[in-house]
Amino acid sequence: MQVVGRQHRVLVTGVGVVSPLGLDLSSNLRSLVDARDAVARVRNFDVTKTRCKTAAQIPDGCLEDALGRRSSSHRLHRGARMAGMALREACDSAKGSTPELIVAGTTSGGMSFGETYYRRLLATKSRKGLARLVGNYTPQKSILDALEANRLRIPAQIVANACSSGSNAIGHGFELVRHGLRTCVVCGGYDTLCELVFVGFDSLQAATPEKIRPFDKNRSGLVLGEGAAFLILESEQYAVHRGAMALAEIVGYGVSTDTYHLTQPHPSGIGPKLAMQRALESAGLAAGAIDYVNAHGTATVFNDATEGAAISELCGRVPVSSTKSMMGHALGAAGAIEAAFSVLALSEQFLPPNINFVEPDPTWKFEVIGNNSRAARVNHVLSNSIGFGGTNATLVLKRV
Amino acid sequence: MNLFIQGIGAVTPLGPTALQTWLSLCEEQQAPKRLMANAVADRKYFACMVPGKFVSEAARQPRLRRSGTLSLLGAAAGFDAFADAGVKPGGGLSDRIAVVFAICSGGINYTHRLYHEIVTQGANAASPLLFPETVYNAAASHLAALLDVDGQSYTLVGDSSVGLSALHFATELLIMQPELDRCLVVGTEEADWLLSDAFASWRMATNQDRFEVYGRTYGTIFGEGAAAILIGRTGALEISCSSPGQPFFSVRDSESVATELFGNLLTEEPPEIIVSSANGTFADEVERKVFGRLSPFIPVYAPKPAVGEALGASALFEVAVAALALRHQRLPGTLCAGFKLPSVNRETRSLSASSALVTCVGFNQQVNAAKLRLT
Numbered sequence: 070m071q072v073v074g075r076q077h078r079v080l081v082t083g084v085g086v087v088s089p090l091g092l093d094l095s096s097n098l099r100s101l102v103d104a105r106d107a108v109a110r111v112r113n114f115d116v117t118k119t120r121c122k123t124a125a126q127i128p129d130g131c132l133e134d135a136l137g138r139r140s141s142s143h144r145l146h147r148g149a150r151m152a153g154m155a156l157r158e159a160c161d162s163a164k165g166s167t168p169e170l171i172v173a174g175t176t177s178g179g180m181s182f183g184e185t186y187y188r189r190l191l192a193t194k195s196r197k198g199l200a201r202l203v204g205n206y207t208p209q210k211s212i213l214d215a216l217e218a219n220r221l222r223i224p225a226q227i228v229a230n231a232c233s234s235g236s237n238a239i240g241h242g243f244e245l246v247r248h249g250l251r252t253c254v255v256c257g258g259y260d261t262l263c264e265l266v267f268v269g270f271d272s273l274q275a276a277t278p279e280k281i282r283p284f285d286k287n288r289s290g291l292v293l294g295e296g297a298a299f300l301i302l303e304s305e306q307y308a309v310h311r312g313a314m315a316l317a318e319i320v321g322y323g324v325s326t327d328t329y330h331l332t333q334p335h336p337s338g339i340g341p342k343l344a345m346q347r348a349l350e351s352a353g354l355a356a357g358a359i360d361y362v363n364a365h366g367t368a369t370v371f372n373d374a375t376e377g378a379a380i381s382e383l384c385g386r387v388p389v390s391s392t393k394s395m396m397g398h399a400l401g402a403a404g405a406i407e408a409a410f411s412v413l414a415l416s417e418q419f420l421p422p423n424i425n426f427v428e429p430d431p432t433w434k435f436e437v438i439g440n441n442s443r444a445a446r447v448n449h450v451l452s453n454s455i456g457f458g459g460t461n462a463t464l465v466l467k468r469v
Numbered sequence: 470m471n472l473f474i475q476g477i478g479a480v481t482p483l484g485p486t487a488l489q490t491w492l493s494l495c496e497e498q499q500a501p502k503r504l505m506a507n508a509v510a511d512r513k514y515f516a517c518m519v520p521g522k523f524v525s526e527a528a529r530q531p532r533l534r535r536s537g538t539l540s541l542l543g544a545a546a547g548f549d550a551f552a553d554a555g556v557k558p559g560g561g562l563s564d565r566i567a568v569v570f571a572i573c574s575g576g577i578n579y580t581h582r583l584y585h586e587i588v589t590q591g592a593n594a595a596s597p598l599l600f601p602e603t604v605y606n607a608a609a610s611h612l613a614a615l616l617d618v619d620g621q622s623y624t625l626v627g628d629s630s631v632g633l634s635a636l637h638f639a640t641e642l643l644i645m646q647p648e649l650d651r652c653l654v655v656g657t658e659e660a661d662w663l664l665s666d667a668f669a670s671w672r673m674a675t676n677q678d679r680f681e682v683y684g685r686t687y688g689t690i691f692g693e694g695a696a697a698i699l700i701g702r703t704g705a706l707e708i709s710c711s712s713p714g715q716p717f718f719s720v721r722d723s724e725s726v727a728t729e730l731f732g733n734l735l736t737e738e739p740p741e742i743i744v745s746s747a748n749g750t751f752a753d754e755v756e757r758k759v760f761g762r763l764s765p766f767i768p769v770y771a772p773k774p775a776v777g778e779a780l781g782a783s784a785l786f787e788v789a790v791a792a793l794a795l796r797h798q799r800l801p802g803t804l805c806a807g808f809k810l811p812s813v814n815r816e817t818r819s820l821s822a823s824s825a826l827v828t829c830v831g832f833n834q835q836v837n838a839a840k841l842r843l844t
Contacts, residue, residue, distance in 0.1 A: 118592040128668035176605065178626070186667065187584055194510045196670035203671045204833065207573075208605070208626045213834050215488060217718045226638060229572065229626040230606035237623065241641075249647045260581070265584050269593040269600030326568075326622045328614035331601045343619065419792060460611030460622065 075231035079246045080308045080315040080469065083163025083301030083354075085155040085336045086409045089125035089294055089396045092165075093158055098413050100368035100395065102442045104422040105398045108281065108292050111303040113181070113374035114264040121276035125397035126264050127151065136218035144201045146179040149214035151297035152259040156215045159255060163301035165311055169251050171212060173299075174234025174258030176456075178208025181263040194401055211259060221255075229401065231456030233366070234258055234323075235298070236464055237406030238324035241303050242462070251305040257299035264268045266400070267293055273332065275369050283366035283391035284373050284437045286428040289368040292396025298405035300412070317412040320449075321465030322353025332457050333371050338378035340461045341365070341453055345383050346461035354449060356384045357466075361445070362435070363407050366391020367398055372455060381433040381451075388445070390423035390438040402452035408464055412449040415468040420445045470644050473704025474841065475651065476554030477789045477796075478697035480545040481776045485523035487549055487696070490776075491793045494801040495817045500692065500776050507662040514665035515678045516691035517777030521737055532614050533567035535598055537576040538693070540608040542782075543657035546695035547612050550653060554699045564620030567642050568647055570609040571635035572626050573781035574664055579603050581663045602825035603809035608657055616653070628831030629746065630714055632656035632696070632784030633839050637711040639700055642807055650701060656785035658694035660777075665691050673750050673832055680749030682771045683757055684807015689748040692777020696785035698792070708794055708840045709824070710734060714837035723755050727828075727836050728763070734840050735763045736828055741822035742814075744791040746779045747771035757810045757839040764794045767826075770794070774804040790837060795843050798822065 078316035082194045088095065090100035100107070107125040111357045116122045127147075135150035152173070160166065186202040194238030204210070209227045216223065217289055232238045242256030270276040277290030308315060324347065327340025333341050362384060365376055368391070379417065380389060392410050400408055410421055429437060447468065482500030484490035494622045500517040519542060527533055529542040547568075551558040583599040601607060606624035613622040621642065625635045632654070639652035668674035668691070675688035700708065715730050717723040733741070745762065747753040748771075760769060772790050779786060794800050802816040823843040830836050 113493045116592070123810050143657065175626070182492065184584065187581075187663070188588060190509055190666075196510075196666065199667075201673045203667045207628060207833050209835065210833055213716045215716070216716060222716060222718075224634075224715055225627075226634060226713050227626045229624045230609075231604050231606050232624075241623075241638075245641065251639060264592075265580070265587065268550050268587050268595045269583070269597075269603070271592065272597040273593040274597075293537075307595055326619050328610070328617070328619065328829070331607060331610055391555070442532075454613070457604045458606040458622070459613070460606060460610070467752060 076247050077249055077320045079243050079302050080305055081300050081317045081412055082166060082303050082308050082313040082315055083159040084316060084409050084412055085158030087151045087155045088296035088405060088406055089127055092131055096099050101410060101421045104424050104441055105395060106424055111414060119268060119271040120278045121271050123292050126262055127295060139284050144163050144205060145214050146182055146205050146211050147341050148179055148211035148259050148261045152215035153218040155297040155299045159299040159301050164335060166253055166301050166303060168223055168253050168255040170224050170425050172238040172239040172254060172256040173212045174228045174401045175260055176229060176231055176234055177260055177263055177266050179206040179211055180265055182206040184264050195358050196351035230460040231458050232400050233404055233456040233460040233462040235452035236400035236462035239300060239405060239408050239464060240462055243319045243322050246302050247469040252281050253303045255301050259297035260399050260401040262293055262295045276305060280425040281394055281424055282425045283367045283368040283394050284377060284430060285426050286430040288368040288373055290369050292397040294399040296399045296406050297404050298402060298409040300408060310398050315469045317415045318467040318469050319464060320328055320467045321348040322352055323347025323463045325461045327461060328457030334375040337374060338375040340459055341376050341455055342379035344461035344463040345379060348465050352465040358458050359384055359387055359451045360383050360447045361414055361450045362387050362388050362389040363450060364391045365453045365455040366393055376453060376455060377433045380435050385434050385446035387435050387440050389435045392421050394424045404455040407452050411466045412450045413452055414447050415466060418447055472640050472643055472700055472708050474549035474698055474706040474792050475701040475704045476545040476699030477792050478550030478553055479786060479789050480523050480542055481694040481778055482517040482518055483551050485787055494595055495774055495799055497804060497817060505524050505662040510686045512666055514676050516660040518660055519694050530615055532611055532763055534713060536604045536611055537579045538659040539576050539657050540611045541697035543608040543655045544612050544615055544779055546697035547653055547655050550697035550699040552744050558616050564648045565654045566618055566785060567621035567636045568618055568828045569652060570611055571622040571632040571655045571781050571795060572624055573629060573631055573658060574603050575605045576603045577661040578653060578659055579824035580654060581661055603678045605803060617701060628835050629780045629783050629829035630835045630837040631781060633829055633837035634661035634714050636839055637713050640711050642710060654698045655695060655697040656782040658693050658779040658781040660691050660693040667742050670702060679805055681805050681807045682747035682749055682774055683753050683810035683813055686750055686753055687836050689750055689778040692779040694779050695782050698788055700783060705844055707844050709842040710840035712837055714835050716834050720751050724770060727759050727830055730836055731759050731828055731838050732763055734838055740824040740826035740840060742794060742825045743767050743768050744787045744827050745771045746829040748773045755830045756828060760810060760812060765812055767812060769801050770814045771803045771811050781844045787827045790840050791827050795825055795841060
């Protein structure tokens with residue numbers, strides 16, 4: 070095994086995003102700048118018996134030819150299509166990179182195939198024709214299909230740390246490159262909307278029948294989203310050697326496990342606070358150096374209270390937004406998509422909005438960016454993810 | 470940087486601890502099988518289940534009061550690994566230990582129940598108690614809480630090779646973070662009729678009461694259980710090689726990928742024993758061809774006929790068995806072994822071995838291997 074010596078700078082040289090806000094990075098940028106609301110009534114399953122009726126979805130039509138027209142592509146899960154598209158864009162934008170490993174996050178994998186399997190089983194008792202659903206349902210399969218479609222034969226590490234999976238995947242990839250275990254890693258996450266998870270959040274009354282309003286005094290819960298995002302991370306030495314252009318730099322990663330409860334964070338905010346502190350320490354930065362926080366901001370009463378307390382205590386009057394207000398909560402993909410949005414905030418020098426915001430909560434010191442994006446000088450961004458099971462992950466990104 | 474196995478834990482259908490399981494394997498015992506039925510369809514499957522009394526200690530933890538079987542098994546194996554290492558879990562570990570879980574099907578019992586409620590009774594009847602336990606990282610969260618870990622807990626998902634991927638992930642954490650003392654890697658799996666039925670539709674599982682390895686491949690029988698490996702910076706049993714694994718994109722492709730991955734480990738400083746993943750599926754044929762060509766005289770032990778195919782737990786269980794074989798200098802006899810692989814170890818015997826290779830050809834496009842060495 071390799072002995073770890075000096076630390077390397079870790080550059081982001083490629084980004085690919087597929088989200089309800091757009092099918093590539095530039096369309097996502099336009100949506101963020103224009104403060105587009107991508108939340109609409111759920112189309113893929115029945116929501117007549119749930120409190121929440123809405124989610125941010127990617128139309129199936131956009132994904133049909135996502136992985137080309139190879140004979141088996143109709144068998145693939147939507148997650149494979151989203152991941153394949155985002156991976157392709159990331160690799161294309163990093164022109165000539167040769168990733169050695171993929172680290173990807175997900176929470177529900179190909180769950181909708183599991184649902185289809187079970188519904189057909191109940192309806193017919195027969196398993197005829199169901200094998201493809203089993204083979205393509207497992208969470209790693211969409212990533213392997215995305216790799217195959219992009220002609221990448223590299224090892225895959227799939228992290229399922231609930232809603233912080235995407236950030237954990239990027240964070241682990243960052244650490245591997247920073248410590249010299251790898252020179253080029255592709256990392257990110259994917260998740261697709263499915264009935265079981267949608268109903269699950271609804272049963273917990275974490276999903277709202279209203280608009281999603283992160284950090285609003287009258288916030289009432291989350292809405293779900295979906296999507297995929299991947300970042301190509303390279304050591305500076307490798308990127309410079311091959312003449313790659315850097316879009317941003319990742320400088321810090323911190324994690325914590327809040328063991329208070331499986332689904333509720335400790336009310337003090339100690340979980341996200343520890344992750345943020347550790348990320349800042351990892352970056353060698355003081356909290357005052359942060360120009361923008363892309364918050365986890367699910368708009369549930371508990372999440373925003375604890376994350377808000379942590380941001381407020383640590384970063385004071387920093388501008389904060391939750392891009393989930395526009396595209397819902399993409400679970401295992403959220404951290405990856407939000408890291409991609411953080412790269413955009415750094416490269417395009419703007420602050421993404423926090424739409425549906427009406428009334429500030431006087432508890433917190435920080436500034437909620439509000440309903441419109443705005444130009445700003447942004448040198449460092451902190452991106453938070455908080456998940457079930459008490460998993461907290463924070464990334465710190467820097468302008469190059 | 471050298472990393473070592475400090476503790477070995479397991480709970481299996483054969484025993485509540487790694488040591489008791491090991492003794493049963495050496496006596497060539499086979500776990501009893503229970504027939505699983507379901508009202509959904511008139512198809513029945515055998516499975517090797519863990520008796521409830523094997524996890525009764527874990528079940529007394531208040532945190533695990535409503536948890537699924539998966540979490541109970543994981544906790545039991547984790548505590549067993551600590552006991553084996555002579556390390557007292559709990560206070561003072563905090564951020565000096567990381568927890569890495571390997572999960573394949575996840576909380577399939579609760580997922581099955583929850584979705585059945587949704588489909589048959591409507592979304593408004595779904596239980597809020599079940600949903601959180603269906604999340605892949607629930608078991609890791611519970612064990613982190615019981616161990617008072619406030620630092621890193623990761624859950625890795627994949628096919629039946631995921632345990633080896635998790636083992637490698639843990640070594641990466643320890644290599645990169647000198648402030649970590651140890652990493653506990655746990656693989657866990659629970660049996661369910663739905664899982665067997667789904668895999669049978671995929672022709673990977675059988676409804677018979679036995680399966681053969683390195684012989685006729687007509688599908689596997691599922692088991693449940695958990696295995697845990699406590700890794701640290703000192704010890705006598707080194708993890709001399711681990712890997713994040715390699716994907717394969719077709720069954721035909723799997724042989725060349727396995728040849729490449731296992732090949733280096735078999736030919737450079739060849740191991741003295743192999744603990745394999747043979748389970749009565751195409752994996753047997755892939756391993757047979759590679760072993761037959763590259764290591765025709767290295768004895769192979771396949772533990773799955775004794776305990777069943779426990780997916781998320783299975784690869785780490787193989788690591789546990791390989792570690793115990795080196796520690797006790799014995800190799801159990803493979804049960805239900807066919808005649809296609811002459812080097813399969815058929816009877817329990819004494820060893821004089823200092824290295825072992827663990828191989829896994831996963832169900833769903835992942836291959837992995839790890840190597841252990843006595844120092």
